[in-house]
Amino acid sequence: MEQWTIWLERDLWLNVAIVVVATVLIYSVLRTLVNTLHKRLKAWSKDQDGNWQHFVAVVIGRTNRLLLLAFSLLLALRLPELPGSWHSALSHTWFAALALQVALWVDSGVRLWSRSLVMGRNGGSYNPVMTTIISIMILIVVWSVMLLSILANLGVDITALVASLGVGGIAVALAVQTVLGDVFASLSIGVDKPFEIGDFVVFGEVAGTIEHIGLKTTRIRSLSGEQVVCANADLLRQVVHNYKRMDTRRIVFKFGINYDTPSDKVRQVSETVGDIIRATPKTRFDRAHFLGFDESQLTFEVVYIVLTSDYNQYMDIQQEINLQLLDALRELDVRFALPRRDLRLVGERMPVLKVAGLPQPAQSEGNEADQRLPRFS
The missing domain is CATH 3.30.70.100 (Alpha-Beta Plaits)
Structure with missing residues (x-):
């Protein structure tokens, strides 16, 4: 009976009503502010992806409605008097909601940045593989930091977790070091850009056009028609001649x-x-x-x-x-040179060629020290 008596108290329902009304009002105000700011920034940017107004507008547009409602509820819960244990729980909830929203904003900003690089915003397009790798690495770091910070705020000892992740990362790196070598070689190709898709390159016995630069391999369409697949790490170890960038x-x-x-x-x-x-x-x-x-x-x-x-x-x-x-x-009456040989017989007689039906020349007596054969050109 005492439990039901608590639910029938007037102060409890009054506090609940205050929290509900305050939550609705705060949510409406915050939602209006976010929508207004988003529309203003989008109007200032004139729907162009290359300026900071559009970037901020897209990031603000990623504000989660559920998290916004949680913010409103947390603000409303500060109005009535709550036990001390509630204040501790509310502080943890505040941090978790804020960390999630910041991670969503950063996630949206990184994805927009990588997409703008691939599509050639702000001059010159970048290697999509390179931008994808960098964006994935940044997002992994962001979400990992968000998760660890929430766990630490809740009182979880993350020291052992971080140490185990480090040891596990080293073990995985040793197991797939060949693959990681090609991945980092792909990242090096994307940053340094010795060649790009569409370039005609020659290295070793391979000559062809770059068709695809992947995480592990680069595919080249050779002059004879077949596709040559080369590991990125092996490709960077060779001297590559890029004829696409040759001006003269x-x-x-x-x-x-x-x-x-x-x-x-x-x-x-x-x-x-x-x-x-x-x-x-x-x-x-x-x-x-x-x-x-x-x-x-x-x-x-x-x-x-x-x-x-x-x-x-x-x-x-x-x-x-x-x-x-x-x-x-x-x-000019100048002739191109043709290969020729001059043959000489020294101390011998010139051989006599006998042709049937033709008179034979008389043999001259005496020693001939030097007789020349006919020239063959």
Whole structure:
């Protein structure tokens, strides 16, 4: 009967009514303030994701209604007189609700930040793998700190828990060190950006276009059509040539002319090559020199710059230079060199070739010290 008498007391129901009414009023005021601030900031940002007003508006919009109601109830419970044990419980509840709401705000801010980096806000897009890894690591830290802080506020000894988590983390890291090496290599690729999706790279015997950069592997579409999968850690250990970021090409090529060419025409060849390259679009002439005396030819070395990174355009330019060089040397009556050998017989007679039906030449007597065979070119 005494328990039912407590529920029939007037002061109890009066306090309950005060708490309920105060909770509704406080919740309505807080909800109105949050909605008004959210709308104002969103209007100031003009729906653009790149400014701080939009960022704050999205974070405030993540305010949880249930937690807001809990805040209102906790504020309302301060109005009536409560036992001392209630005040201790309310302080723990306050901290838990505040920690949860702060974690939600930070979670929303980190997700918005990573999405803006991937989509190219504030200039230049970032590697989605890198931003995903960083955002996941930040969120793990945020929620872990939130959980540990709530447990510590409730009086739980978290020292042993933190120590066990540390030992467990070390054990897991040792077990999956190869995978973690590739993951951190992917993070390094995302931060340093030696190459990105769509870049044409060459390393070792592989040449192709980057298709995907994952947590563990990078996938490359080779020139022959197949997909090459390479571990991120192994890829970073090699020298990678990134041709996508090449602005110009330095081209060096050689050709040879006949040894019978007069010296004045040799000089004209260098001048002619320079004139041809200067007249070719998207090129910058560097030099053309008579390099040296090689076997069977007088060698020229030509250097010029192609003002484009497109390989097909470079091949078109080189083809045009070759065709014009071929015509120009014909006009100068200069022949390209062909391999040839001169054979000599010393102290022997020239062999006599007998052909049926033809008169045979008379043999000359005497010792011939030096007779030359026909030249083969």
